[in-house]
Amino acid sequence: MSDDVMISLDHVSKRYRGQKVPAVENVSMTIHRGEIVVLVGPSGCGKTTTMKMINRLIEPSSGRITLDGADVTSLNPTELRRRIGYVIQQGGLFPHMSVATNIGMVPRMLGWDRRRIDARVDELLDLVGLEPGQFRNRLPQQLSGGQQQRVGVARALAADPPVMLMDEPFGATDPLTREHLQNEFLRLQEKLQKTIVFVTHDFDEAIKMGSRIAVLGERSRIRQFDTPERLLAAPADETVAQFIGAGASLKQLNLRRVGSIAYDEAHLVTSQESPAAVLRHLDESGDWAVLTVDGERRPLRWVGPRDLRPERDTLDGVGIPAPTVEPRATLRDALDAMLTCGCGAAVVVDDAGRYRGVLGIDRLMRAITEMRETERSRDRGVAEASYYRPPMPRTLAAPAQRGGAR
Amino acid sequence: MTFLEYLQSRRTLLLAQTLEHATIVLTAVAIATVVGVLIGVATYRHRRGRAIAVAVAAAILTIPSFALLGLLIPPLGLGYVPPLIALTLYAVLPILRNTVVGLTEIDPALREAARGIGMGPLRRLATVEIPLAWPVILAGIRVSTQMTMGIAAIAAYVGGPGLGHQIFSGLANLGGVNSLNQALVGTLGVVILALAVDLCLALLGVLTRPGRGARSAARNPRSAPPAGAAATAGTAH
Structure with a gap:
């Protein structure tokens, strides 16, 4: 395994008790340092489950997941999660805490001192394009959906984790805001070079955001794992082609x-x-x-x-x-x-x-x-x-x- | 003696009894809050567990207060302890039930976000779950307080403290001098005390509101306010 590999999934399955078919079956993939890998597939295909096994929000039933060479099951789950940025739809902000408290949550748990946390919060607000003086003390519900999403990204970046997991992060915003957030995030990523696993059901978003895209079928089976260009030019099978949908050449405009x-x-x-x-x-x-x-x-x-x-x-x-x-x-x-x-x-x-x-x-x-x-x-x-x-x-x-x- | 003259002449005694009344009720509610929240936290994740806990608390509440106080005399004797225990038992149900409701109403996505950023179970409870459920829990505390205010009056029957003494001696000597004044002052005292304490708790609610308006967010977490409308949306309760 080369040094370039950040995350690897090795024959990973998840079987819930009392269910005949596994939710995720025998998934293997390697994710390299600094790339955005998008897991895309129809809803209920197990893409979120696959992602959540990386930070052990869901424990795999079998198989091995390594993060930077270490088996994740050998690590303490809460400590593991503090090293992995996690962004969900609408940001998942705590409604009773100010924007600054939300963003400073992980650094606080890591025992940073107050001054360092405050400085980091302002730095992050700047980074995601929110004026610190204006937004630091607001509550999440005093923000628009797009702003909440930005704070969610800032919170995930707070302790500068090398890896980020993003679960439909821009899903709940209107198309215009979403496009803007996507562009902004790509700009950030140029600077930050994080390793990112990004889950979405929107194929256009996948093409736009992904360095590589894994098109998943039922039970999270990988139908094709390729660059957006290759995926559009040569879908592996009928199902992938169907998922890409009509107008593949139009979708190349996303590239x-x-x-x-x-x-x-x-x-x-x-x-x-x-x-x-x-x-x-x-x-x-x-x-x-x-x-x-x-x-x-x-x-x-x-x-x-x-x-x-x-x-x-x-x-x-x-x-x-x-x-x-x-x-x-x-x-x-x-x-x-x-x-x-x-x-x-x-x-x-x-x-x-x-x-x-x-x-x-x-x-x-x-x-x-x-x-x-x-x-x-x-x-x-x-x-x-x-x-x-x-x-x-x-x-x-x-x-x-x-x-x-x- | 008119009602006012009666108040005037028994000022010290009445004040002392009011204070006793308030003390026993608040002590009972404080204990019940600890017990109710603990049981709620321990059981809310398990459907069976919380059903049993709530059912037991509800069953206790149906025991007539007169009977419960009487039954506690043989093991515990007369005085302060039996009414305190009885009041605590009655006060548990509203607090427990509201704790369970408050905790189960929290958006699962928030709970998962807390887990996802690396909060352990205790930290989640202390920094996210309890604060978000707090307004609902506090509503339970207020109900318990109101309820036990009335029940505490009966504590005088087993030698307990409080304004119940006025009521009981008034009712026992009905027709005698001052008997009506006694019953009236006891009853009114309980009502006024209850209203005053409730006001204090309402104030406590305002002061401890998690963020401004987090309650609405805990109940209806999916409805993010639109941009701009948010600044004023916080206090709509």
Whole structure:
């Protein structure tokens, strides 16, 4: 077994008393340091049970699970769990404790002193994008679902565990928040390089989050364990193909990030600009619209020739709201944004929401064509390589041609 | 003698009896809280166990107080001890039942989150489960207190302390001088004392509320408040 292996499951089964069929039967897999392995499968397939055996919330009936080389059954379960971050749906925050107390729980159990805990709590709140001064003393129910989820992640990271188990962590949030949390989490992971086991029933989420994906069938039987790319290109059998569902090629849009393709430029104006000047610009340049931005260069609205009233002085409230995506969003997220506004373009913004460029539908189409070509050539080329892909942020791994968007 | 004149002339005695009354009730409830919570914690995970515990406590509550107090005289004699034991026995049921309800109503996901981040059973109980169940347990304590206030009046029958003496001697001499005043002052005293203590317990509830509004969260943990609406949602009880 190489040093690279963080978690290994070796012929693990779980049989509950009084039940004829085991809940998990004979599962073996190795999980490498720094990768996100997603367990995905229909509900009731035993994926959560499989995950919970790693931190011994559920004891395996047979087989061996090792964590960093040590058999987990040889370790004290509560101490083992303090070394493994655990995130569940909605964060599982204790409703009677403040955000700071929730996050500081594990460090407190590990006997850190107060000052160190307080400093760590603030550091983590910053890390997950919540202003410490504002959120430290709030109660969980004074937070939105997405904020609760962030605090849940912060709590799991508190004692800096090398391994995290995440059970449908973004499941209870609305699609927009979920997408945002996913992007944010991927950004964190680029920095933290944790070994993560991630359970979900959402295949799109699996493709987006996973370094490798294990598609599980009944009794947690592994139907295919592969990189997202391979999984989409070559499903192992009928069932996997069915689970991937229709539109596998559309799902490949989940594989590439907005940041990995070149942006276009839009003509930026402030809302104070006069409609007449904008009209002149549109005439001269042939652009379909200009983008209004605020003082911080945050995009506001698309303004086309038909939105302009020459008799007015400013562009305040004129045009259609411009949808934005982050560089970490997938091309599919970008397509969604474009379709929602019906304008065929999404504005790429940085973490602070400032303008970085524009992703047009034609760029997107070109990227898709490109993807399909590389797909074809790769299928011809590498047939029998090891499909384990070393953990690397996908934004960097993808063929880089990040256009100088400014 | 008018009622007010009677109050005035027996001021010291009445105050002493009120104090005795309060003391025996609060002592009994305090013991019952420890006993009830312990039994509740020990049994709530097992369906059989908690059913038996609650059934026994309920059976005790059906014993007429007069009879129970009388039956405790042969082994324990007269005085302070038999009424204290009887009151404690009566006070256990509401506390025990509410402890069980409070603990079983906690969202299993929370319990598992506590386990998942590495809390041992005792720490889970002390930092998560009891605090979340506390408002429900406290409601049980209030019911027990109200109930035993009335029963404690009967303790005077076996030589126990409290305002029951006024009632009993008043009723025994009905028609005599001051008998009506005595019965009235005893009864009113118990009622006022009960209301006063309940007020204190209600205040205790406000002061010990786990977080602000954690009670609603313990009962209905799935309903996370929407963003923004949360700031004011805490105190809706």
